[in-house]
Amino acid sequence: DQQVKQNSPSLSVQEGRISILNCDYTNSMFDYFLWYKKYPAEGPTFLISISSIKDKNEDGRFTVFLNKSAKHLSLHIVPSQPGDSAVYFCAATRMNTGFQKLVFGTGTRLLVSP
Amino acid sequence: DTAVSQTPKYLVTQMGNDKSIKCEQNLGHDTMYWYKQDSKKFLKIMFSYNNKELIINETVPNRFSPKSPDKAHLNLHINSLELGDSAVYFCASSQPGLIQETQYFGPGTRLLVL
Numbered sequence: 516d517q518q519v520k521q522n523s524p525s526l527s528v529q530e531g532r533i534s535i536l537n538c539d540y541t542n543s544m545f546d547y548f549l550w551y552k553k554y555p556a557e558g559p560t561f562l563i564s565i566s567s568i569k570d571k572n573e574d575g576r577f578t579v580f581l582n583k584s585a586k587h588l589s590l591h592i593v594p595s596q597p598g599d600s601a602v603y604f605c606a607a608t609r610m611n612t613g614f615q616k617l618v619f620g621t622g623t624r625l626l627v628s629p
Numbered sequence: 630d631t632a633v634s635q636t637p638k639y640l641v642t643q644m645g646n647d648k649s650i651k652c653e654q655n656l657g658h659d660t661m662y663w664y665k666q667d668s669k670k671f672l673k674i675m676f677s678y679n680n681k682e683l684i685i686n687e688t689v690p691n692r693f694s695p696k697s698p699d700k701a702h703l704n705l706h707i708n709s710l711e712l713g714d715s716a717v718y719f720c721a722s723s724q725p726g727l728i729q730e731t732q733y734f735g736p737g738t739r740l741l742v743l
Contacts (some may be wrong), residue, residue: 517671549731558633558719558734559672604672609698615660615723615730616685 518542519607521620528627534592536623538605541586545607549617550579552588553602562603563590566610595627632656633735635720641741642710650705650738652720660684661703662721662732663695672719678703679725710742 520539521535528534538548546567551559565572565579565588572579578591605620633654642648654661662685663675677685681697692708707714718734 551734556633556736558721559738560734563733602670615725615732616674616677616714617732618674621670 517621518545519527519605519618519620521603521605521623524621525624526628528595528625530597530627530629533596534590534599534625534627536590536592536603536625538588538590538607538620539586540588540607541605542618543586544609545618547608547610548579548581548588549606549608550577551604551606551619552599553604553622559604561603592625595625597627597629600625600627633720633722633733635718635735635738637738638736639741643743644712646710647706647708648710648740649707650718650720650740651684652703652705652734652735653727654722654735656702656722656724656733657701658722658724658733659700660723660725661697661700662723663703663705664719664721664734666717666719666737668716675710676705678687678704712742715742716739 518541549564550562552562553559563574563577565581581588602622602624604622606617636651660679662677666672675689676695678697694706697703717737719737721732723732
């Protein structure tokens, strides 16, 4: 039962263009969402997050949008750079439970070509 | 300075053996986690400890036993290794109670059971 889904296993974008990575979730109890970036042979690193009380959060070139009614979130990277090439994981959790149990999607591999 | 470190980085062993993976964090966090990333790249939580106390145990076989000698360390011992245990195991830590709690991951331990 996969509660967080990333249906695109890969995405190729040219440098300077926008990258849009998508994520869907099924559990309506999730109220906090995160994006992690992973390079080969390294652990995931936190990128950006959003609480369910917001519909947008921006940090530099990275913006996350949340559509609660559709149970969908997306990560926009503008402009994309070759160094952004990595696997991006979407994760979801419930806040205020005393501990953070992250449920991850299977990741989307982003390739940004020069 | 590595925030979350794991040893060993690679582990190749025979079925039926017992092995341990060590994790240490120098971030002063109270909570530590073990995740398993299987061949389908699905990253799933296994255990979580808060101040040496087990708080999450996700229906993991009894052959897996986490041990937390202090809040900076969370080791994973696996008895009677099986082929299906082959995966990448990630340790992570976080500081609960923060508005934007973030988990920091180690580089992973690649376990191959032959």
